Amino acid sequence: MSREKPITLAIDIGGSGVKIMLLDWNSKPISERLRVPTPQPPTPDNVIEALDSLRKQVKGFDRISIGFPGVVKRGVTYTAANLDPSWIGFPLASSIRKRWRRPVRVANDAAVQGFGAIRGHGVELVLTLGTGMGSALYTDGNLCPGLELGHHPWLKGLTYEDHLGRRGYKRHGKKKWNKYLTKAIEQTEHTFNWDHLYIGGGNAKHITLEPNPKVSIISNQEGLIGGVALWQDSDL
Numbered sequence: 001m002s003r004e005k006p007i008t009l010a011i012d013i014g015g016s017g018v019k020i021m022l023l024d025w026n027s028k029p030i031s032e033r034l035r036v037p038t039p040q041p042p043t044p045d046n047v048i049e050a051l052d053s054l055r056k057q058v059k060g061f062d063r064i065s066i067g068f069p070g071v072v073k074r075g076v077t078y079t080a081a082n083l084d085p086s087w088i089g090f091p092l093a094s095s096i097r098k099r100w101r102r103p104v105r106v107a108n109d110a111a112v113q114g115f116g117a118i119r120g121h122g123v124e125l126v127l128t129l130g131t132g133m134g135s136a137l138y139t140d141g142n143l144c145p146g147l148e149l150g151h152h153p154w155l156k157g158l159t160y161e162d163h164l165g166r167r168g169y170k171r172h173g174k175k176k177w178n179k180y181l182t183k184a185i186e187q188t189e190h191t192f193n194w195d196h197l198y199i200g201g202g203n204a205k206h207i208t209l210e211p212n213p214k215v216s217i218i219s220n221q222e223g224l225i226g227g228v229a230l231w232q233d234s235d236l
């Protein structure tokens, strides 16, 4: 590591946009948030090309954190429901490490977003409502990796993501989508007995629910800010 207090290049690969930002040691943003639309088709080669173009616009980072919209284990991507099937079994961490010659950590996008928001006490659940529905569960700040609640069968033969992701928002419209969200809050409270729930993602701006002290709406910025925390979790 070239600096005592390393600078992290945080990357968020999403179904509609690819974003990057530089963060200091304390997770403080030290660059603009740069974004390009997710290339089509969103294959590894095309996404990496988009990352190359973004990377050229920032200077001076020591390590890279990536939030990826699927199951990630030890730097390899195993699902990518809203990207392209060619991500299944793709060694994302080692590909970027070889290409950019910096250490890389990769985690699920909702997990990274959660790291930027959680308090680290008790059971905390994060749901992200964007193209897909992301989910991440923590106990005392430790991630339980691999939760894919979005694809869990739920109501009327459809999954949580079918109802609450981008397709669900289009299908139901704002009012009904908010009703489904209320049901999902109740259902997840009974399933996980969370102490606190955080809801983020691009569609969180459409939430019209009454304030609830146990539920926080979080900004999309956390999607990148959580990148520094990946380096505190020895298991990632």
Ligand code: BGC
Pocket: 015, 068, 069, 070, 071, 079, 081, 082, 108, 109, 110, 128, 130, 131, 132, 133, 134, 135, 148, 150, 151, 161
């Ligand atoms: C994926 C999750 C991801 C979420 C949000 C879902 O379709 O399965 O892994 O976190 O979309 O991007």
